[in-house]
Amino acid sequence: MTNTLADLELLMKSRQGLIVLDTVEEDRVLTLLRLLADRLTLPLFLWSRTKGLRRDGNDNAVYGTADPAQALAHIGSSTVQALYYLSGAGPLLQDSGLAEHLRDVATQLSRQPGAIVLSGVALELPEGLRRLSATVKLPAPDAAEFRRLLQRILRDMKRDPSAVQLTTEEENRLLEGLRGLTLLEAEKVLTRAIVEDGRLTADDIAHVIRAKKEIVEREGVLEYYPAEEALGEVIGLAGLKDWLAKRTHIVRSPKKAAEFGLTFPRGLLLIGVPGCGKSLSARAVANEWGLPLLRMDPGALYNKYIGETEKNFRRACDVAERVAPCVLFIDEIEKAFAGNGSSEDGGVSQRVFGTFLTWLQERKAPVFTVATANDVQRLPPELLRKGRFDEVFFVDLPDEPTRREILALHLGRRNQDPARFDLPAVARATVDFSGAELEQVIVSALYSAFAAQQLLSTEMLLVEAARTRPLAQVMSEKIAALREWARERTVPAN
Template sequence: MTGITDELKLYLRARVPVIVLVTVEERRALEVLDRVRRERDANAASDLITWDIAQGLRSHSGRQLPAAATPDMALDKIAELTLKHRDRKDLYVLMDFHEFWHKHPQVKRRLRNLAHSLVNTYSSLVVTTQSADVPAELGDDVVVLDMPLPDLPALRNDLDTLIRQTGVICELPVHGRVRLAQAALGLTAAQARRAFSKAIVRDKVLDEQDIPAVLEEKKAVIRASQALEFYSAEETLDDVGGLELLKEWLTLRERAFGEEAARFGLPAPKGMALIGIPGTGKSLTAKMISGLWRLPLLRLDVGALFGSLVGESEERLRLALKITEAVSPCVLWIDEIEKSLAGGGLDGGTSQRVFGTILTWMQEKTKPVFVVATANDVTALPPETLRRGRFDEVFFLDLPTDSERREILSVHLRKRRRNPGAFDIRQLARLSDGYVGAEIEQAIIDAMYRAFADGPRDITTADVAASFARLVPLSRSQKERIEDLRAWLREGRAQSASFAEASLAAENQVRLELA
């Protein structure tokens, strides 16, 4: 909270007349503003005065204020009060005022007039709003600040306060309380308090079992944001067959988010792009990174960002990125990033603005968020999307090689409690040439369905082989598209995720250069 507090103090000392504070946490915003007002100048006469359409003007110090039932009257009365008491350092807060400045031109004009008159006083005006959509006419008169979600120290303080107030038995040591507060990162202060309170009343004790319970609460809240989903990824390197070069790259960076790496001078990794054929493990890789690095995983569904109302898509994206930064350090999985351009210019430029905002944020973010962007159709992405600075590396996931297919077969058989040693893995690997990992998994599942219906009995090599014979792989059904994607790798535009493929790509690149 230090960041937003310092910014508010700075702008108030600079006598900026109007500040637009973007937040969904009205009560917390008022607490912060009141603290800033009191700390700004402890010896000055000042007050926090709020206005809303239901209760009009209210003084937090108990002063009698004139009635102001409408936004027009509120602005007029504030102008009168500030001119009458020029030496006071009052802080006026207008709540839900965005509802009026878009619909009523006279309100917008009065607000501009008030902003001009406040320059000659010591008082300031703050508008709290959930939307950063400020009318263009006000752009020169206001400063827009985005209030971040509560950080770990703030949540830890709220948790300790709640424990003292309720007198609940707390069996969590100091580091356990930190973990419980960490579980609430990404929630508003009110949402976090509800999650902590629910944990307290469940069994009147705070212990280790309450940490996953708070995480479940967070999953539900984040899912309600419509574009984000929280994953408790448990996949490991052993759950992903092949992709040895990619795994080695990730293992080298496993400790890069810690303080030791920062002291060494290493920046936190920015992210990677995973391009390639559908079903080759791009989504599974994102989950594996989260499990390997022991970081929370957030999935951004770009398609779910788009809404029908003006500004709705941009607002959803802004909220999603704010939650992501609050949860950091974390992994942000942007699934099928090319979907952000699905509008094709026919949606009034919304898709272009959303895509541009994502790219700008990826370039300029300072929070430790590792971005994993997946794409099936690289031709739909502008060339600047994959440049360095946004991603540390671009990996291409090709059709699995023979050794990778053997590994994938073993992984999926073990996952279904079958011993790979009981199967002719080499034969199945030959039969699955041209199949991607998802298709190999489906062949095993198909064989299990048939074996279950026939008895049930256990599956055999012949069952899986018969499944391969029935399935038509993507490499045949969409042969031209797959060849186009593989040609993109052979041109040297990305790093192969597999050692064998990397050697082949390097040889092809040399041949191209010699030709």
């Protein structure tokens, strides 16, 4: 918050009469403005619709100033050089009369030490006020602020510091996990966790995940996706797993990684044959790293009203950054931007794509983006440029040993003992089958066995395999072209 304070001090010294703080955290705004007023030796006045205009620390408001017009009139006529915080005034500015009045008062204040401060997220100011104002985005609380909050909670609850039963690494993970929550939200999460069993342990990180889920659901532009699959359930893909394993410690110990000169990984683009585990891998990454998994459906963000699609997309990116550290999953990304460059949608796809590329390149928040694609011909070439993603992997069809493992996994999930089956024979009979197609062979054979009131057998699996035409054979030319394209452009995931 130190940099923000310095920015505000500079704006005040530059005679900026109207300042907008982009945040929902009024408590932090008050703390910041009190520090600012103290630095500049200016009195701080607070206004709200319920209490009117009063000096900070004084409960007695100026008579009649609950009316915003009267409050502005008082500020305009006052000879006191001061800082004025108008809490909850943003929506009132849609009144053209009030907006003009505020503009006049802010212009007057710009000629002397003093300013009016508003706060809110993405406040829509009228044009005249927007030109006059300066907006400062208040950064989300960092780990240091959350650590101070935790210490205060323990002190207020009269709990011994030994109630925090966390290793240094676990405590850092917990505090980093709180990123994206307001201090008030974090206080509720930590207090509830301590009250439940009288202590704070690594298990309480789940409380943080739940709190972030509520944020995502409340915003409605991203889908909170349950990450239930473990990385061990992803059969094969040794190259991808090795790459992820080397970055696990960075995710779990970002502070140590930063001291070592490493930053949070940016993300992956997984290209390959449909049904080979790309989406499963994305979900497993979030589970392995203990991070929330958010799914972006770009199609759901498109809106028929001008400008709304771009706004939705920016909101989605903002939510991902607020919930960070997290994994952002975009399935079949080529479908989202297939219209890029086309004029059929009035250039919306092109603008959204440009916004997305800029965000991929410049974001600072620890958001690990995993995008999947099946059709490389529809992928905009700009997306493949280094810097957008850390790596581009090609996920190919499973080989025979991997097919055996996949068959054993899916049989076990359906209460079938894999040892009863001749899995090498089934694996040999399923050349060019994807993981999803192997699963479907088992499901279809189970239907047949249940209908015949028999135990599932190897023969039934072989019959279903023989009936199935895998996608790799139906679209052999396309798969061959995909492999050829990937040969020199991607890293093998298998």
